Amino acid sequence: MIHLTGHHCMKQKLKQIIEQALHSAYENGALSSESFPEIVIEIPKTVSHGDYASNVAMVSASIQKMAPRKIAEAIASHITDADNVIERVEIAGPGFINFYIRSNTWAGFLKEVHTQGGRYGAINIGQGRKIQIEFVSSNPTGPLHVGHGRGAAVGDSVANILAFCGYDVQKEYYINDSGRQIQTLGRSVFLRCRELMGESVFFPEDCYQGDYIRDIARQVIDQQGASLMDQSDEKAIMVCARFAAALILDDMKRDLESFGVTFDCWFSEQSLYDAGNVVDVIETYRNRNDIIYEKDGALWFNTSAYGDEKDRVVVRQNGQTTYFASDIAYHYHKFERGFEQVIDVWGADHHGYIPRVAAAIEAGGYNKDRFHVILVQLVSLLRGGVPVAMSTRAGEFVTLKDVLQEVGKDAARFIFLTRSSDNTLDFDLEVAAQKTNDNPVYYVQYVHARICSIVRKYTGTMATNIADDIDTSSLLNTPDDISLIKLLMKYPEIIRLSAELMEPHRITFFLMELASAFHGYYNRQRVLTDDDCLTRARLYLMTAVRQVIANGLSLLGVTAPESM
Template structure:
């Protein structure tokens, strides 16, 4: 077992080798004409009645062999080496699929493997240490984080953790939108509240910010600095208030995300793109490559050259670059920093921007497929069967901090992750608060705590979990034991699929299934019995299950408690 990271992968490779050998023998015996080996797969079928593994090899050979696929499948099965480990029988199904049925005990090797690898069990090497950047949340620093931001935070952080576990070098990045018109309106809004609090008339501009948090910011500035900005020139006042408010808001965002278990490697300022000349540099590169032109005093990007309906303005008539120009420069900077792959998590309302961004990346000379954009649907918050639209505290949207205060970090993270990003999410506050098996995160955490309680009971007897080498694992013969071991064997495959699909909800679904199998076993079978050898085997199964639960929950940013 040394070097093996997945029992399922080891079995798949063994069956692939057996099929190649079978094809060689069938050709040698004249049962199949000489053919080139196609790119076939051996996979775990969705329906278990189709066996433990299945292959499409026979379905890929009829054209070459000029034989019916079922005849090819029969020839392959007759020539399979009988020494293939754990292979119980082979069936030809439908037009020519080959199903492999294994001795149920083949999955038991996953138990000592999980125990020996501990926190590394489930790791795979898909990424081969290539560098990937995951940019997520990136909310305007003009207010508090809301439910949509919270979903993006949970998704982005879990995707980053899964990619790390799958062999990528990951950088988590937040893009601070601290430039442009929204910052000017932000400054004007704070100025209006500053005037009002000092007894002067103030007016929040059209497109400005009306939240209570803006009033609070202006009040804090006055508490710290008094009225010294009343008699300075307006530009100085606006710049001073904007910087104060941005620093405060960004600090609040950092704290809220850190309290949510999300910590970034890079906080990237949009303003820095302008200050460093990177926006001008990106436009110059596009100009040199022939994708910019002037029309009616503005500078345009030839987006239509990349399949888009119309070209896009990148510099307005007044000489000010658009947000799109800054975004192009930001993505050029990402690739110039050496990332092999760039992943953005955006709200679904940004879907129209995906093609524009990919077109710009191609125009800059990069591979547009190196950018992946995950579009995230809306969240609706429910309490008492009613949609919660407003925060009791701010009178506006419910904030990330309020949500965590209400349901706790673990429930918030898990609930945001348990549905795929492209599906709408109804977040049930009442369910998230429930301490029962109806609450999915409680159900999973309780499984981990249950195992820990067994180990505490064992410690009270002066005993511990035996080493994997000292246990006869084949004493695990009950259906519930084998079903649990089978699902533990799947963990590395689930990690690989979640990484490929950028789908942390797969891990949430998987860990819930493992918890269910643990509860089913526990409700029927005792772990600590009068039979010492059977007890040791079951203890090893419990330790393997504990490790899988803990590792999976860690990928989701959820705690694995020892007591509940």
């Protein structure tokens, strides 16, 4: 049984009231049919349409063979309100039934926020199911850049949200430490080593051009000395490759940690080869109805049989496996580890890859519905509205580390989550560093700091117990109080949606809305007054707001400062 919080609770109550009214209206002959559609209660956009509204009369029109407004009247006149929460019911527009709730009902919901505290808003939709989310997974051939930062922010936040909603979440980073790229990395470092030792070498264009390669080469020489050159080039390149990959990986871990992102598992692609998983998978599929077959001297996967637009090569003519080959083994391996659902966070430029991975999963006997890809659109980096040149090939780019140093973790994470992943994002370093209204992270954090400040100023007892012995319902019933309380009640639905749709930006937008409502309240109402009962009631409301701000920010991976 899922515990209902916030508006869910009230909606459920109204549903039952309407159901009852429908039945008694039918029994009294006011309605022609006993069957009715599922009752939907929604919150109208404008207060003049009540606190809650139902469209049940309009949706029932064809069943009842009556005009919507007539049905609405029949329902309204048969309503019994045992708990006495409804002030009045109105029929409006094409047949909406609008409910107006007694103003002293609302404050009662604050108790939910306070008793649930850090768990307020959590809905157990995961029910302990194992779910894996893989993100960032950048090749260890160069530093992380802003695009990776966005993927990291989205992946980590989705992981937080799912864990909050009852999933058993594992966060994983897939290390592409096998294949040609790593070979190229080794070669690049090796050539720079020789250069540093006085040789004049030709440095090919397909090698990694960035300065970080020289830094790594220097460290290789420091550690290995001239002995590096005593072995064959092939071996030396291997040494350089392993050394460089480990170093870059260490840097990535450090950068991600300072970005507030940690992983439960760093999964090596090479380990799939070492354990024979890739060979095994290929062999298995070759023996099964030509899922993998030979053509033109290469091995192909029959992905088109599973909805891909054409078949894909897994082993090339030259005998080398493709990236896809290890990905088949990898995703099969994920499901074998017992995850009920597997999520990959990818850059949107890889979207064409989805059908073939889904095909591989389906061929492996797992329903592809258990696999979900979150595509994250590209980030363009700006400084004061002017695009910052980002040339990967030339090795000139602003790294994630640079961004963090310049704007800080909180601002960076928040900004990455101010847009739906479907939209491209302009990340302006100048704006992100500003502590102004342009930069909403401070707007939201400021709410937390302000409330902390008020609480500090009040020389009272523990804030959460502040209203235990007073009647908040008679003290918190102004329009300002109620609209703030209603917003807090909306939070669980925001969490549910952001979990189900895996869209953390919904939380970001909600927090900005709540912050705006708070700041308005703060400017109109005084919290600390001469009337101690009123003061404590308002503190009760304020600390509830603070709790929700803190809960939301923590899901985004942003801190909630006590002072600013």
